[in-house]
Amino acid sequence: MSDTTKPSDVVRTERLGRVLVVTVDHPPVNALSAAVRAGLIAAIDAAEADAGTAAVLIVGAGRSFIAGADIREFGKTPLPPSLPEVCRRIEDCAKPVVAALHGPALGGGLEIALAAHYRLALPGAKLGLPEVQIGLIPGSGGTQRTPRLIGVAAAIELMLSGRHIGPDEALRLGLIDRIGAAGDARAQGLAYAEELLAAGAPVRRSRDAQGLADRDAQRAALEAARAETARKSRGLFSPLKIVEAVEAALDRPFDEGMRLERELFLQCIDSPQRQGLIHAFFAEREVAKVPEARAAQPRPVASAGVVGGGTMGAGIAVAMLDAGLPVTMVERDEASLARGRANVEKVYDGLVAKGRMTPDAKAAVMARFTGATSYEAFGAVDLVVEAVFEDMAVKKAVFAELDRVCKPGAVLATNTSYLDIDEIAASVSRPGDVLGLHFFSPANIMKLLEIVVPACVSADVVATGFALAKTLRKVPVRAGVCDGFIGNRVLAVYRQAADHLMEDGASPYQIDEALREFGFAMGPFQVSDLAGGDIGWATRKRRAATRDPRARYVQIADRLCERGWFGQKTGRGWYLYPEGSRAGRPDPEVLAIVEAERARAGVTPRSFTNEEIVRRYMAAMINEGANVVHQRIALRPLDVDVVFLSGYGFPRHRGGPMKYADMTGLPQLLADIREFAKEDPLFWQPSPLLVDLVERGADFASLNQSA
Ligand code: NAI
Numbered sequence: 001m002s003d004t005t006k007p008s009d010v011v012r013t014e015r016l017g018r019v020l021v022v023t024v025d026h027p028p029v030n031a032l033s034a035a036v037r038a039g040l041i042a043a044i045d046a047a048e049a050d051a052g053t054a055a056v057l058i059v060g061a062g063r064s065f066i067a068g069a070d071i072r073e074f075g076k077t078p079l080p081p082s083l084p085e086v087c088r089r090i091e092d093c094a095k096p097v098v099a100a101l102h103g104p105a106l107g108g109g110l111e112i113a114l115a116a117h118y119r120l121a122l123p124g125a126k127l128g129l130p131e132v133q134i135g136l137i138p139g140s141g142g143t144q145r146t147p148r149l150i151g152v153a154a155a156i157e158l159m160l161s162g163r164h165i166g167p168d169e170a171l172r173l174g175l176i177d178r179i180g181a182a183g184d185a186r187a188q189g190l191a192y193a194e195e196l197l198a199a200g201a202p203v204r205r206s207r208d209a210q211g212l213a214d215r216d217a218q219r220a221a222l223e224a225a226r227a228e229t230a231r232k233s234r235g236l237f238s239p240l241k242i243v244e245a246v247e248a249a250l251d252r253p254f255d256e257g258m259r260l261e262r263e264l265f266l267q268c269i270d271s272p273q274r275q276g277l278i279h280a281f282f283a284e285r286e287v288a289k290v291p292e293a294r295a296a297q298p299r300p301v302a303s304a305g306v307v308g309g310g311t312m313g314a315g316i317a318v319a320m321l322d323a324g325l326p327v328t329m330v331e332r333d334e335a336s337l338a339r340g341r342a343n344v345e346k347v348y349d350g351l352v353a354k355g356r357m358t359p360d361a362k363a364a365v366m367a368r369f370t371g372a373t374s375y376e377a378f379g380a381v382d383l384v385v386e387a388v389f390e391d392m393a394v395k396k397a398v399f400a401e402l403d404r405v406c407k408p409g410a411v412l413a414t415n416t417s418y419l420d421i422d423e424i425a426a427s428v429s430r431p432g433d434v435l436g437l438h439f440f441s442p443a444n445i446m447k448l449l450e451i452v453v454p455a456c457v458s459a460d461v462v463a464t465g466f467a468l469a470k471t472l473r474k475v476p477v478r479a480g481v482c483d484g485f486i487g488n489r490v491l492a493v494y495r496q497a498a499d500h501l502m503e504d505g506a507s508p509y510q511i512d513e514a515l516r517e518f519g520f521a522m523g524p525f526q527v528s529d530l531a532g533g534d535i536g537w538a539t540r541k542r543r544a545a546t547r548d549p550r551a552r553y554v555q556i557a558d559r560l561c562e563r564g565w566f567g568q569k570t571g572r573g574w575y576l577y578p579e580g581s582r583a584g585r586p587d588p589e590v591l592a593i594v595e596a597e598r599a600r601a602g603v604t605p606r607s608f609t610n611e612e613i614v615r616r617y618m619a620a621m622i623n624e625g626a627n628v629v630h631q632r633i634a635l636r637p638l639d640v641d642v643v644f645l646s647g648y649g650f651p652r653h654r655g656g657p658m659k660y661a662d663m664t665g666l667p668q669l670l671a672d673i674r675e676f677a678k679e680d681p682l683f684w685q686p687s688p689l690l691v692d693l694v695e696r697g698a699d700f701a702s703l704n705q706s707a
Contacts, residue, residue, distance in 0.1 A: 007036070007038040011026075013046060019057050019193045020047045021057045024061065025060075028062070029066075029068075029104065030065065030066045031072075032069055032070055032086075034081075043056070044093050057099075057186070058112065059100050063102075063103045065099070065102055065103060066108065068104075069107055074278060083140040084140045084258065088141075091141075097116040097118070098116060098117065098119070098196065100185040100192065101122065106127070108140055111138060111140040111142045112140075114146065114149065115141060115145065118177050120188060120192050123179070127167075127170050129158055130162035134278050135653060138242075141258060142159070143155075144207070144257040145207060147218075147249045150211055151212065154173050155249075156222075156225045156242065222246065225246075235517075236273065238273070241264040244260075275663065276652065279659045286636075287642045288469075290635060292453070292478075293466045295463075296462070298464040299463075303325060303326045304327050304384070304385070305327070305377070305383070305385070307330050307387060308389075309344070311441060312387040313387035313388075315441065317344050318347045321368055326369075327368060327369050328377050328381055330371075330375055333373055375404070380407065381407075383412075384410065384411070385415055386398050390417060400428070413465070414435075415437060417484070421434065421435075421436045422455050434454060434456075435454070440487075448643060449474040450479045450643065450647075451465040451469065452480070453479070477634075477642050480634075487647050487648060494621040497620035498525075500552065514617075518614050518654075524617075525573075525574040527649075532566050532568075533574075537561040551682055556594055574590055619673050621644075623673055623686065623687050624687075625658055625661075626689040629700075636705075640656065641657060644657055
């Protein structure tokens with residue numbers, strides 16, 4: 001454990017000529033544990049005390065400079081010395097300090113580098129201040145030194161995006177002084193330090209840098225950033241704190257700015273948003289820990305096939321091409337294949353038009369794409385994803401072909417949204433190779449990939465799904481077979497809650513507004529307009545036969561669909577989209593239909609506050625999430641959280657529905673559900689898991705360890 005490590009174990013010093021080389025060696029990523037922090041201070045003290053040392057070089061051992069804070073310290077009170085103290089000690093050093101960066105130099109790692117006097121970065125180095133992603137601000141001088149080095153606009157952009165930049169951009173911005181050659185950071189750092197000494201280069205502190213000298217321009221940049229952040233950050237806490245800290249860099253002496261940075265940092269630490277964001281951060285790493293991935297090695301996937309070139313097939317092909325795989329697409333005839341290929345090319349043409357891809361790069365990607373109308377083209381591929389019409393007979397026919405042509409050991413995956421994958425698997429001679437890979441639209445953009453595990457699948461096929469997700473840079477979540485798996489199954493329930501609210505008296509526009517206030521980018525009716533109302537309509541028709549006749553069924557959406565109002569693509573849905581506009585306008589005719597339907601259903605409308613709307617909507621989502629865990633469709637509550645965070649626009653700072661439930665309290669949630677059940681006991685049946693947790697005084701988090 002880091003707490004018991006001695007500083008000298010993790011920070012080595014060695015004098016080479018006049019340069020004291022300080023090597024941070026704390027595998028795997030040189031995180032800034034208490035021992036590393038103490039070791040750095042001791043190293044600077046030693047450098048100053050040693051008359052033979054004229055300069056200091058800080059480097060990282062292994063594959064990174066310093067990847068950031070020590071995540072094992074998250075949520076605990078850190079031991080001294082603090083990171084701001086370490087940075088100050090480095091900056092105060094009376095002898096020039098050089099940092100040579102390779103690999104990740106992120107968060108606190110970059111703040112250490114910014115406290116050094118000269119910076120060199122090797123190709124492949126990744127520099128960034130990603131604290132905003134876990135609800136924080138850089139807390140060790142990052143907000144004060146960065147703008148002094150690179151100006152307000154670039155500093156704020158770096159900190160608000162949390163993105164990583166490479167050495168070229170870092171040099172252009174002025175964050176580093178020099179780019180090294182590929183190779184050894186230590187050797188190049190040493191050469192740079194020697195060169196600086198030979199030139200008589202002085203100690204040069206970032207806190208004295210002149211990046212803010214042009215005050216009027218900097219002030220204007222700050223005001224522009226503040227306005228944009230207020231508009232874009234949708235209730236997030238830490239982005240505006242970053243702007244505030246940078247304002248202090250502009251207006252106040254360095255020490256005062258540092259004090260304010262600390263104050264704002266502590267406010268962020270205390271914010272519930274940080275709890276949610278940290279949960280999201282860890283949950284996204286935990287989801288890949290599933291029994292099959294532990295039990296088996298993935299099969300190699302060096303080439304892939306896609307059946308169908310529609311919305312999903314083309315998107316999946318792009319995701320695979322983007323990951324460097326060769327892709328073969330099979331469509332049912334030449335005309336459909338031409339459309340499928342065009343759907344793929346359209347994505348790259350868009351990038352070329354925006355200047356984000358060169359025509360040559362597009363040609364190179366498309367050279368890895370092959371189209372065919374015969375399944376024989378799949379003879380050599382390692383994995384196929386089927387994305388044809390959502391129809392069991394069509395899917396089975398496709399799988400019969402795959403069974404016939406694919407080589408032994410090829411993974412046969414379906415992208416079905418709802419169909420029974422056990423039934424598909426049972427229809428082929430190799431059910432152990434059949435898996436669900438449920439992508440989300442647009443498949444080349446959306447991060448979520450549900451890995452649906454039928455009863456007979458072999459463990460190594462599931463492990464292959466997880467490995468593929470990594471190749472495609474998706475967030476994989478293991479799901480069991482049921483109607484809708486995790487995401488769409490839970491969605492179906494809270495969508496009904498939204499429909500009930502609408503029929504009971506809330507307008508679709510108020511419901512959308514309430515959920516935007518909660519933090520969703522869009523409300524459910526806006527989402528429906530974007531996805532196309534016909535999709536939900538088809539699902540409702542399919543389910544009509546099996547629907548409990550006693551269940552409440554709101555027909556308002558059907559009335560819109562019967563008029564052909566499917567949303568953006570038809571110019572109107574719940575909202576009006578005049579002349580192809582994407583921002584919808586409330587539609588009085590929709591409100592009239594809603595009223596007529598209320599009358600038809602004999603409902604006397606009442607009013608709801610936005611808070612009441614959120615309460616019902618979330619209760620429906622969490623209760624069904626609990627059912628999904630209870631029935632082992634999801635392994636753990638955190639899997640449900642990740643599905644909603646990465647596939648359904650759930651606000652990240654709330655951590656996902658199950659984390660949100662824990663934070664607001666399960667007893668209150670259960671009481672709400674029992675209250676709602678007085679009106680509609682069939683819809684509002686408390687999940688047995690929720691009841692059990694409340695009886696035991698436990699929470700969803702207590703189930704997150706038990707995968
Ligand atoms: P789509 O209608 O856009 O595309 C289907 C394509 O499959 C068409 O190009 C059609 O020509 C082709 N096709 C049909 N039968 C074929 C056959 N026997 N052989 C080869 N190609 C054939 O449909 P979409 O939206 O791409 O959906 C495909 C699948 O993905 C469905 O199972 C759907 O439930 C699922 N899905 C859809 C999502 C969405 O948002 N659209 C999201 C996630 C899954």
